[in-house]
Amino acid sequence: MALKIRLARGGSKKRPYYQVVIADARSPRDGRFLEKVGSWNPMLAKDDAKRVELNNERIQHWLDNGAQPTDRVLRFLAEAGIAKRDARSNPEKGKPGKKALERAAEARQKAEAAAAAAAE
Structure with a gap:
């Protein structure tokens, strides 16, 4: 039996409240659990x-x-010092996309052309 420490949602609509529970991985999110070990x-x-x-x-x-x-x-658990969580990094996430790079290059060319025209 694969056990998960996960969140089970409670509370009303647009007012969430979660219980930290120990549950079988195959059981539904808000379904049967073995033990409640916390809340959020x-x-x-x-x-x-x-x-x-x-x-x-x-x-x-x-x-x-x-x-x-x-x-x-x-x-x-990492904030509480119980377990260690490896930092995840996605260095590609913050980079602009192809279209944004094209727009930036076009804007740069227009700015250079305007500066050259103003210099003449």
Whole structure:
């Protein structure tokens, strides 16, 4: 049985509240789970202590027994110092696309032409 430490959504429409649960990977997102080990309330301020609450002892127990955290839960665990999350980098993400490069080159040519015309 593959276990996941993941989020189960609760709360009402447009007012999300999540429970951090231990669940079988095949069970539905809000379905059956084995144990509740924390909560996340994204509606609270980021510096609020009650925004993310984790039961560190139980989470460590489940990690030792092979449970795999999802990416979002791994971020919470890394902030709490329970697990280590490798930094991911995508150096291509911030670069402009082909069309943007073409527009920039065209604008540069127009600026150079205007400067040359003004110099004459």
